[in-house]
Amino acid sequence: MDRLPGIRPRPSLWRRLDGWARASLPTGSTIFLVLLTAAPLGVPGQAHLLTAVGCAQVWAWSLWRPAAMSPPAVFVIGLLSDLIGYQPLGVSILALLVLHGLALRWRRPLLRMGALAIWLAFGAVVLGVVMLIWALSSLLTFRLLPVHEAVFTWLLSVAVYPALSAVTLAVHRRLSDPEGLGL
Amino acid sequence: MSWLSIQFRLALAKLTLPVLIAASFGLMLLGKADALLAERARTALADVMAPLYGALAGPVSSIRDTVDTAERLLTLERENARLREENERLRSWQSVALALDSENARLKANLHWLPDPAPNYVTARVVSDAGGVYARAVLLAIGPNRGVTKGEIALDERGLVGRVTEVGARSARVLLITDLNSRIPVTLEGSRARALLVGTNGARPRLLYWAEGSQPVEGERVVTSAEANAFPAGLPVGVVHYASNNVPEVDPAARLDRLDLVRIFDYGLRGIAAPEAPGRQPLTRNR
Numbered sequence A: 001m002d003r004l005p006g007i008r009p010r011p012s013l014w015r016r017l018d019g020w021a022r023a024s025l026p027t028g029s030t031i032f033l034v035l036l037t038a039a040p041l042g043v044p045g046q047a048h049l050l051t052a053v054g055c056a057q058v059w060a061w062s063l064w065r066p067a068a069m070s071p072p073a074v075f076v077i078g079l080l081s082d083l084i085g086y087q088p089l090g091v092s093i094l095a096l097l098v099l100h101g102l103a104l105r106w107r108r109p110l111l112r113m114g115a116l117a118i119w120l121a122f123g124a125v126v127l128g129v130v131m132l133i134w135a136l137s138s139l140l141t142f143r144l145l146p147v148h149e150a151v152f153t154w155l156l157s158v159a160v161y162p163a164l165s166a167v168t169l170a171v172h173r174r175l176s177d178p179e180g181l182g183l
Numbered sequence B: 001m002s003w004l005s006i007q008f009r010l011a012l013a014k015l016t017l018p019v020l021i022a023a024s025f026g027l028m029l030l031g032k033a034d035a036l037l038a039e040r041a042r043t044a045l046a047d048v049m050a051p052l053y054g055a056l057a058g059p060v061s062s063i064r065d066t067v068d069t070a071e072r073l074l075t076l077e078r079e080n081a082r083l084r085e086e087n088e089r090l091r092s093w094q095s096v097a098l099a100l101d102s103e104n105a106r107l108k109a110n111l112h113w114l115p116d117p118a119p120n121y122v123t124a125r126v127v128s129d130a131g132g133v134y135a136r137a138v139l140l141a142i143g144p145n146r147g148v149t150k151g152e153i154a155l156d157e158r159g160l161v162g163r164v165t166e167v168g169a170r171s172a173r174v175l176l177i178t179d180l181n182s183r184i185p186v187t188l189e190g191s192r193a194r195a196l197l198v199g200t201n202g203a204r205p206r207l208l209y210w211a212e213g214s215q216p217v218e219g220e221r222v223v224t225s226a227e228a229n230a231f232p233a234g235l236p237v238g239v240v241h242y243a244s245n246n247v248p249e250v251d252p253a254a255r256l257d258r259l260d261l262v263r264i265f266d267y268g269l270r271g272i273a274a275p276e277a278p279g280r281q282p283l284t285r286n287r
Helices: A013-036 A046-064 A071-084 A091-105 A107-113 A115-141 A147-174 B006-033 B035-074 B076-111
Strands: B120-129 B137-141 B153-155 B160-167 B171-176 B183-188 B193-198 B206-208 B221-224 B236-242 B248-252 B261-266
Touching (some): A013 A046, A046 A071, A046 A091, A046 A107, A046 A115, A046 A147, A071 A091, A071 B006, A091 A107, A107 A115, A115 A147, B035 B120, B035 B137, B035 B160, B171 B261
Antiparallel strands (some): B160 B171, B183 B193, B183 B221, B236 B248
16 A cells, blocks of 8 residues: 655566665674674684674664564574574574664664763673573573673673674665665 | 554554564473474574585685695794604604504404404584584584484594584584583593593583592593493593693593594494493494
């Protein structure tokens, strides 16, 4: 149904593909980065990078383009993280969904306060997220997992975030019509 | 969706997140109830990704080799002198080993020793780490239907790497001896005492439960023990090293941080679970 009045180009196949590509860029790029963290790159601490990249991407896109980072997409990213990271199923999904929910809730005040506030809030939220993953993994495997690994994941996430989000923000500003509505 | 009213769509959008959070809890319970489900999903994903990672592993390792070569060129002279010296030492050891080998063969012939069967093996490339944050494991790319099964033993050119825990159509996962869940029966070669090698997720697994009066000695060699019928006796594992807090650890002989190719040996041992009653027959092979 046409809810928006105005003249716009015919929805040709190429245009629809273009719109679809724009709309799926945030989710697609996140999935690509998550898969890349399991590639044999030989980077030290690569296993920790998986959670760091997932959290940073979901946080950044949920703040700037919540329509392009929907809860089902977050669910898929979390499922992929669980499978790749050899965690009990559902742990990363829950953690990323909580992160996504908090980002949506604090979206407007955070965007008003600026980049530093967004980074600090990310640090605080990801500490909770990482400890949630640690606690649930421990609970589901009936074994007290080493907590220093979780702390390292947290530090790495906070350290990686500015660089990753700078790229995300650059892409976000370059890209007109990221939801692919054809407006 | 456009036939739905705006109010209904808004309500639906608000409901998505809670419903998905509930679904994640459901998935946790499901994964706990049916452990095979997660394993099968993981194996399927690994089967898809292993060829891609394998293709990527080639260029990455060539870049790393180039860097290594450049580093070696800088220390060529010193390295050469060290190798000459080591070669001299190894030559004398070689003559000792040859003499012992022939003596061993003679003694075995005199004793009518039943020879161990030569194990089958396949060699596979390590394509990526498959451990995650809380585990130490590697993913191997194997061709379809190469006959790798669970419980087989992985060795690199120097020593024990671990055991195969999951097998897919094109990939297999090997749990390293450093993993938190790894328990390996070992023999201390000096005293012939049994002990258990327990992984800690760190670089060096710990020694536990050695017999009283046979304290592991620094630098002593550690080999696998045939107890529990999970390993053949005598595979090299590493050497004993005492950590700063006086805990005996084992420096693995295998280069676990830089695994490239591993050999998967089929010794035909299927006694992974401890026998319930003494004197029980070893488990037969069931594939």
